[in-house]
Amino acid sequence: MxxxxxxxxxxxxxxxxxxxxxxxxxxxxxxxxxxxxxxxxxxxxxAPQPRYRGPGYCQTCHADRHTEWSAGVHKVVKCEVCHGAAKEHPQSGKLVIPTDTVRLCTLCHEAMPGRPAAQPQIEVAQHAGGQQCVTCHNPHSPKIGGPATTKASAAPVGTQALSARCAGCHGADGLGVGTFPALAGKDADYLAKALQDYKSGARANPMMNTIAKSLSDQDIGDLAAHYASLKGKATQ
Ligand code: HEC
Ligand code: HEC
Ligand code: HEC
Ligand code: HEC
Ligand code: HEC
Structure with missing residues (x-):
């Protein structure tokens, strides 16, 4: 070879x-x-266990929140988007309650040119005036005037349920919050007329117009009587 x-x-x-x-x-x-x-x-x-459990899991223990949430527009936003993964909850402790809602909510709602128009958007600086979003919006059912704008856990009825929808801006005692006007102790006819005017649009205010549209004449009478009966700033 x-x-x-x-x-x-x-x-x-x-x-x-x-x-x-x-x-x-x-x-x-x-x-x-x-x-x-x-x-x-x-x-x-x-082998890996799922980190997210889905809203059905939360329903077993937080039924009131789940009911409120599933009736509102945010039912497309799963609980764990805002509260974090619930893998071991409740054994491992509580889930976070978001405190900086301006940061949380603007993630999805800040107006941006590329954002699809179907996603409701706001100009943050003009809209909230630096306030936390939950001052006015219930995170579990955020549409103003939508279902379950009251705190479900308190389960209020009648005028109490109605006035709970006003408390975010006018205060639980009707004395006003920040720059929102006080209602307590004002004349019932005056309050009723104001609400009717907001409802018809004769008096313009984007917040009150939206809210008043969801009130019946009966509601307006009840609310006016309720706030007129509360102690105003002058009489306290
Ligand atoms: C097996 C029952 C159970 C399930 C299921 C459950 N939780 Fe909880 N959750 C609890 C308990 C118990 C606490 C503690 C309450 C306390 O100490 O005030 C808690 C606390 C919380 C808190 C804090 C409340 C507070 O007042 O500090 C949040 C937020 C929360 N859960 C969200 C969720 C979400 C979202 C889900 C679904 C992914 C969920 N939980 C599923 C039982 C449960
Ligand atoms: C868009 C974000 C968002 C979603 C979705 C959401 N939450 Fe919350 N949740 C919040 C915020 C913000 C708070 C604090 C509320 C406040 O400060 O008034 C809160 C509070 C809570 C609390 C504590 C209530 C209390 O008064 O102590 C529980 C329990 C809870 N949520 C459960 C749930 C469950 C269950 C779901 C799904 C069915 C859910 N959340 C969906 C944002 C959200
Ligand atoms: C993960 C994205 C996401 C987050 C976070 C989120 N949202 Fe939403 N939100 C949505 C979507 C999507 C809709 C529209 C749902 C629909 O119309 O089907 C919506 C609807 C709304 C609406 C109703 C608008 C209308 O008039 O129809 C309000 C108000 C609102 N969100 C406020 C909030 C607030 C306040 C927070 C913070 C606590 C928040 N959102 C956090 C996605 C989000
Ligand atoms: C002072 C009360 C107040 C605060 C604070 C507030 N909102 Fe609103 N928001 C309203 C009212 C009232 C409406 C309904 C009237 C309207 O459409 O302008 C509304 C409407 C909306 C809508 C629906 C807009 C649309 O075009 O459909 C979104 C989204 C929203 N808010 C998100 C937020 C977010 C996110 C924050 C926190 C950064 C926030 N809001 C803080 C009162 C408030
Ligand atoms: C999101 C915040 C917000 C909520 C919630 C809200 N209001 Fe108002 N309300 C306002 C603002 C802002 C004004 C001032 C508007 C203006 O200058 O015309 C106002 C004004 C009023 C006035 C006129 C006060 C006056 O002295 O002329 C009445 C009456 C009133 N609101 C009743 C209600 C009732 C009843 C509810 C609940 C069903 C309610 N509001 C819920 C923001 C709110």
């Missing part, structure tokens, strides 16, 4: 030896157990 033929064969033998060696030492043990993949990876992929 010519010298170069021997060298070629030796080279091939060395190559095969190193290939077999590499396969023996470098291959993952379970490779090819079932096919051209690592058999262990199947159990590894199946």
């Amino acid at each position: 010519p010298k170069h033929g021997v060298r070629l064969i030796l080279l091939l033998v060395a190559f095969f030896a190193s290939a077999v060696g590499a396969r023996y030492y470098l291959k993952a043990p379970s490779f090819y157990e079932y096919g051209h993949y690592r058999a262990n990876s199947v159990t590894e992929i199946a």
Whole structure:
């Protein structure tokens, strides 16, 4: 055999030896157990537990929040989007209650040119005036004048339920919050007329117009009487 033929064969033998060696030492043990993949990876992929539990899980213990949420427009936003993954909750402790709602809510609602028009958007600086969004919006049913704008846990009825919808801006005692006017102790006819005017649009205010539209004449009479009966600032 010519010298170069021997060298070629030796080279091939060395190559095969190193290939077999590499396969023996470098291959993952379970490779090819079932096919051209690592058999262990199947159990590894199946092992992780889900971090998110879904709103159905929350319903079992937080039924009131779930009812409120599922009746409102935010039923498209899952609980855990705002409260974080509930993997081990409640065993591992409470879930977070978001405190900086301006940061949370503007993630989805800040007006942006590229945002689809179907997503309700606001100019944050003009809309909220630096206030927390939950001062006026119930995070679980945020539409003003929509269902369950009251705090579900208190389960108020009648005028109490109605006035709970006003408390975010006019105060639980009707004395006003920040720049929102006080209602307590004002004349019932005056209050009723103001509400009728907001309802008809004769008096313009985007917030009150939206709210008054959802009130019946009966509601307006009840609310006017309710606030007129409360102690105003002057009489306290
Ligand atoms: C097995 C019952 C159970 C389930 C299911 C459950 N929770 Fe809770 N949750 C609790 C308990 C108990 C607390 C603690 C209440 C306390 O100490 O005031 C709590 C507290 C919370 C708090 C804090 C309330 C506070 O006042 O500090 C939030 C927010 C919360 N849960 C959200 C959720 C969400 C969202 C889900 C669904 C992903 C959920 N929970 C599922 C039982 C449950
Ligand atoms: C858009 C965000 C958002 C979604 C979605 C949401 N929450 Fe909340 N949740 C909040 C905020 C903000 C608060 C604090 C409310 C406040 O300060 O008035 C809160 C408060 C709570 C509390 C504490 C209530 C209290 O008064 O102590 C519970 C319990 C809770 N949420 C459960 C749920 C459950 C269950 C769901 C789903 C069915 C849900 N949340 C969906 C934002 C959200
Ligand atoms: C993950 C995105 C997301 C977050 C976070 C979120 N929202 Fe929403 N929100 C939506 C979507 C989507 C809709 C529209 C639902 C629909 O109309 O089907 C909506 C609807 C609303 C509406 C009703 C608008 C209307 O008049 O129809 C208000 C008000 C609102 N959200 C306020 C809030 C507030 C306040 C927070 C913070 C506590 C918040 N949102 C957090 C996605 C979000
Ligand atoms: C002072 C009360 C107040 C505060 C604070 C407030 N809102 Fe509103 N928001 C309203 C009222 C009232 C309406 C309904 C009237 C309207 O459409 O302008 C509304 C409407 C909306 C809408 C629906 C707009 C549309 O075009 O459909 C969104 C989204 C919204 N708010 C998000 C927020 C977010 C996010 C924050 C916090 C950064 C916030 N709001 C803070 C009172 C408030
Ligand atoms: C989102 C905040 C907000 C909520 C919630 C709200 N209001 Fe108002 N309300 C206002 C603002 C702002 C004004 C001042 C408007 C103006 O200058 O005309 C006002 C004015 C009024 C006035 C006229 C006061 C006066 O002295 O002329 C009446 C009456 C009134 N609101 C009743 C109600 C009732 C009843 C509810 C509940 C069903 C309610 N409001 C809920 C924001 C709110």
